[in-house]
Amino acid sequence: MDGNFVYLLLQGIGWFVIAYMGFVILFYLFMLLVSLFQVRKNYQLDNTEPYEDLLDVSYSKPLSILVPAYNESLGIVPSVRSLLSIEYPQYEIIVINDGSKDDTMEKLIEEFQLKKIKKIVKQKLKTKEVKGIYQSSIYDYLFVIDKENGGKSDALNVGINLCTYPYFCSVDGDSILERDAFLKVMKPIIDSDGDVIATGGSVRIANGSAIENGSIMKVGLSSNPLVIMQVIEYLRAFLVGRIGLSRHNLLLIVSGAFGVFSKKWVMDAGGYSHTVGEDMELVVRLHRYIKEKKSNKKIVYVADPVCWTEAPEEMTFLKRQRNRWHRGLFESLWMHRSMAFNPKYGSIGMVSMPYFIFIEFLGPVVELTGYLYIILSFFLGGMNEEIALLLFLLFVIYGSIYSMLAVLMEEWSLKRYPKARHIVVLFFYSLTETFWYRPLTIIWRCQGILDVLRKKRGWGEMQRKGVSQ
Incomplete structure (x- = not known):
């Protein structure tokens, strides 16, 4: 092959990656500015006064809290205890034991004095067989369903079939919620008088925090450096990404760890699907259903309500998680591919779907190409070193600078980390993201794409050390 042709080809690839990264950086800059404005607007308000009315039963809306649990022995009791102490006028807690192989069910029975009850459940959503329904002798609003293993989606559908209230919240079995989280996440639903049919709250990393009861x-x-980088990553994803998308009703992800939904709309849309990324797929399907019904319902993100969850501490399990997330993203986009670039679905079809396809899903491939270009430029003298340097600067802006800004936004608005040392550590680690952590996540996400092509399915085993002690 002609050497000049190869040189021009490589140069063309370099400029393509530069153009792509430039567009992505500008897009994120726009979302960052939107997020800054929105966060500052929200937190100029008093932190408690706007929520006092929600403690009135006549004003608030009752809520069912669904907790799917599979092999959550280490964290399930503290998680349920955190839910029993929340500030909310009227709610029920439904834990769904999805055929756990450990002693999750035994711990629940012993800790909360569960008694088996007879309860007729209309199976509006088809699920695996329910082996028994239990109610706590101590807390009459705490129920536990023991069922055959069917996956998280199946467990949530069982919970939806059983719950009695018009709104439900899905909470992971290893999660800890702040006491006023539900007051805050329900406020947009109540204030909108039903126009908002789903809300998502912030998820933060619990590793390193002191947790009691x-x-x-x-x-x-x-x-742990891996955990610190995940803290930064979560700050960036929630404070910059989701606030910006939510502001224009473009949000396609409500975290499975903490999201509230209208029971009616979810059931009409068919409940949770049996996919790896069931949380995102449901949100995309709800948007689709809203547009096809010619409705103006909204799905929003609320930055303040916080759910604390355990992050993987070992690279093996973090790799599996990111691989699974990327496969779940593909499933959601592929199942609803007819929405992309379709004006029938408004801004969701013309902006949100293309964003998730070309930036979130295919982005790792382009970024990996850029990293390889930079590395090769040091070994092949014929390659354009100016292009490599420009690429490196763009990666630093995209990877490290935006993460630093997310850390500063956290300190400027929410101030969850009480020690100045924590912010300094987060700020320092965000500077290093471009050099080691982001390349790792890019490789794992690209492996997720390869696994999609190989039609790999399933979640993969995840390790729980139990931060909820």
């Missing part, structure tokens, strides 16, 4: 006693920061 299912409550965060003291917010801390893990010393």
